[in-house]
Amino acid sequence: xxxxxxxxxxxxxxxxxxxxxDIVAQSKDVVSLGVGEPDFDTPWHISRAAVTCIEDGGTxxxxxxxxxxxxxxxxxxxxxxxxxxxxxEREVLVTIGVSExxxxxxxxxxxxxxxxxxxxxxxxxxAPTIRLAHAVPVCVETRVEDGFKLKVADLERLxxxxxxxxxxxxxxxxxxxxxxxxxxxxxxxxxxxxDLILLADEVYSExxxxxxxxxxxxxxxxxxxxxxxxxxxxxxxxxxWAMTGYRLxxxxxxxxxxxxxxxxxxxxxxxxxxxxxxAGVEAAExxxxxxxxxxxxxxxxxxxxxxxxxxxxxATRMPEGAFYxxxxxxxxxxxxxxxxxxxxxxxxVAVVPGSAFGACGAGYVRLSYATSLDRIQLAVSRISxxxxx
Numbered sequence: 001x002x003x004x005x006x007x008x009x010x011x012x013x014x015x016x017x018x019x020x021x022d023i024v025a026q027s028k029d030v031v032s033l034g035v036g037e038p039d040f041d042t043p044w045h046i047s048r049a050a051v052t053c054i055e056d057g058g059t060x061x062x063x064x065x066x067x068x069x070x071x072x073x074x075x076x077x078x079x080x081x082x083x084x085x086x087x088x089e090r091e092v093l094v095t096i097g098v099s100e101x102x103x104x105x106x107x108x109x110x111x112x113x114x115x116x117x118x119x120x121x122x123x124x125x126x127a128p129t130i131r132l133a134h135a136v137p138v139c140v141e142t143r144v145e146d147g148f149k150l151k152v153a154d155l156e157r158l159x160x161x162x163x164x165x166x167x168x169x170x171x172x173x174x175x176x177x178x179x180x181x182x183x184x185x186x187x188x189x190x191x192x193x194x195d196l197i198l199l200a201d202e203v204y205s206e207x208x209x210x211x212x213x214x215x216x217x218x219x220x221x222x223x224x225x226x227x228x229x230x231x232x233x234x235x236x237x238x239x240x241w242a243m244t245g246y247r248l249x250x251x252x253x254x255x256x257x258x259x260x261x262x263x264x265x266x267x268x269x270x271x272x273x274x275x276x277x278x279a280g281v282e283a284a285e286x287x288x289x290x291x292x293x294x295x296x297x298x299x300x301x302x303x304x305x306x307x308x309x310x311x312x313x314x315a316t317r318m319p320e321g322a323f324y325x326x327x328x329x330x331x332x333x334x335x336x337x338x339x340x341x342x343x344x345x346x347x348x349v350a351v352v353p354g355s356a357f358g359a360c361g362a363g364y365v366r367l368s369y370a371t372s373l374d375r376i377q378l379a380v381s382r383i384s385x386x387x388x389x
Contacts, residue, residue: 008131008132008134009132012128012131012132013128015124015125015356017034017124017352017356024344024350027344027345027348027350029348030344030348030349030350031348031349031350031371031375031378031379031382032349032350032368032371033349033350033351033367033368033369033371033376033379034350034351034352034366034367034368035368035370036173036239036323036324036368036370037238037244037370038239038242038244038294038323038370039370039371039372040242040294040297041242042241042242042243042245042246042279043241043242043283043287043290045282045286046241046243046279046282046283046287046290047279048282049278049279049281049282050246050275050276050278050279051275052278053274053275053277053278053279054275058274058275058278059274059275060274061270061271061274062271062272062274062277063271064262064265064266064270064271065092065093065094065262066092066093066094066250066271066272066277067094067274067277067278067281068088068089069277069278069281070094070277070278070280070281070284071088071089071092071094072088073280073281073284073285074086074088074092074094074250074252074280074284075087075088075092075252076284076285077284077285078220078222078233078252081206081288082205082219082220082222082223083219083223084220084222084223084233084252085225085228086222086252087255090255090258090259091252091253091254091255091258092250092251092252092258093250093251093252093258093261093262093265094248094249094250094271094272094277094280095236095248095249095250095251095265095272096247096248096249096269096272097236097238097247097248097249098201098203098234098235098236098238098249099125099129099249100249100265100269101234101235101236101249101250101251101261102125102126102129102167102199102201102234103129103132103133104251104261104264104265105199105232105234105251105253105257105261106129106130106133106135106165106167106199107133107261107264108257108260108261108263108264109164109165109197109257109260110130110133110134110135110164110165111134111135111164112134112135113134113135113136113162114135114136114162114163114164114165115135115136115137115138115160115162115163115164116130116135116136116137116138116163116164116165116166116167116199117138117140117155117158117159117163117165117166117167117196118130118137118138118139118140118166118167118168119139119140119141119142119150119168119169119172120139120140120141120142120357120358120359120360120361121142121148121172121174121175121326121354121357121358121360121361121364122169122172122173122174122357122358123169123173123174123201123357124356124357126167126169127139127358130167135164136162138158138163139358139359139360140154140155140158141154141358141360142154142175142177142360143360144317144328147177147317148172148175148176148177148317148326149170149177149179149183150168150170150179150183150187152186152187152189152190155187155190156190159190159194159196163194163196164196164197165196165197165198165199166187166190166191166196166197166198166199167199167201168187168198168199168200168201169201169202169203169204170202170204170321171202171204171205171207171208171320171321171322172204172321172322173204173322173324173357174324174326174352174354174357174361174366175317175319175324175326176317176319176320176321176322176323176324176325176326177319177320177321178208178210178218178320178321179218180210180218181218181219184219184221184224185224187221188221188224188226188227188230188231191227191230192227192230196230197230197231197232197257198221198227198230198231198232199232199234200220200221200222200231200232200233200234201234201235202220202221202233202234202235203234203235203236203238203239203240203249204239204240204321204322204323205220205235205240206239206240206291206295207239207240207295207298207321207322207323208320208321209295209298209299209302209319209320209321210320210321220233221233222252228254229254231253232251232252232253232254232257233251233252233253234249234250234251235249235250235252236248236249236250237249237279237280237283237284239322239323240287240291240294241283241287241290241291242294243276243279243280243283246273246276246279246280247272247273247276248272248273248276248277248279248280298323298369298370300373301323301369301371301373301376302318302319302323302325302369304373304376304377305325305367305369305376305380306318306319306325308380309325309327309367309380309383312380312383312384312387313331313387314327314328314329314331314332314383314387315327315328315331316328323368323369323370324366324367324368324369325366325367325369326354326361326364326365326366327364327365327366327367328363328364329363329364329365330363332387335355335362335363336353336354336355336361336362336363336364336365337353337355339353339365340352340353340365342386343382343383343386346386347382347383347385347386348382349379349382349383349386351365351366351367352365352366353365353366354366367379
């Protein structure tokens with residue numbers, strides 16, 4: 001039976017996160033610092049928009065691109081928050097979460113054998129998604145001494161005539177790294193020099209602590225008008241508005257690329273759920289205060305957890321974005337998977353082995369602070385017991 005599965009699918013590794021959390025699901029009294037999902041419920045006024053949509057009969061297909069209302073709302077939001085300008089009729093596609101947007105973008109621009117640069121540590125789906133498009137993933141390692149930021153010098157060493165695109169994610173899952181304006185411009189200059197397309201996964205764009213994001217966050221890669229024809233912005237509602245179950249994302253970019261992505265999307269899923277799109281309109285138009293409130297709570301948790309981990313001897317950088325820590329456990333003498341399994345089975349705390357996010361994540365574990373402060377404090381006390389601190 002195994003021979004009936006296509007080789008390029010058969011050879012895909014199982015997600016390191018899913019594999020680990022199958023074990024978590026069978027465990028009792030576990031404090032989870034593993035799942036990358038907000039512990040907040042979706043703000044009620046956003047959920048109410050979905051309920052109202054259903055009550056009003058909004059249970060039918062929409063345009064493949066998404067409703068005019070949500071595409072217009074996305075464009076107004078991006079203009080207001082990031083000074084990024086898109087034509088809602090031709091340059092915006094609403095998707096089933098950001099994961100579908102990434103998949104569509106890679107399949108729309110890559111031919112078999114094209115190379116796609118991406119950084120590690122990174123979200124677990126990047127390399128498999130590239131392979132499923134019959135393209136070639138080319139890993140660019142980021143290092144703790146650089147703050148896990150992507151360096152143009154490393155990109156220059158790996159770019160070839162076959163390179164088609166660069167896929168990146170900042171603020172970053174799992175490291176929490178953030179790029180500044182100057183660093184973003186350097187990367188865009190690299191993309192322009194080598195005639196590439198930048199796939200910018202910015203799903204954590206609102207969870208940025210490098211400045212007072214209530215007054216104005218750092219720019220998006222889509223904020224730089226000079227490079228707008230080279231950037232495909234990939235974003236969504238899951239993280240910033242605690243809407244993971246709504247499965248609502250979007251892609252914005254050049255008209256020809258968005259049209260190509262839409263063709264794949266229409267044959268695969270038709271359109272994003274209609275009630276979810278209604279909720280997205282409400283979030284984009286009137287959800288800024290909700291995001292700010294959650295961001296302040298994440299910052300409070302981060303500011304407790306980072307010193308706590310360093311105090312236990314697990315070197316941890318202060319993350320500038322997202323809601324993750326990437327802690328160095330090499331001093332324990334354990335590899336990251338053994339550390340995580342022992343912490344789970346013997347002490348009831350779930351974290352994710354760093355190697356799940358790429359080989360250069362080995363020796364680290366990812367901790368999510370998207371859970372309540374009292375649960376985080378309990379987790380720290382249990383980690384302290386494990387370490388004998």
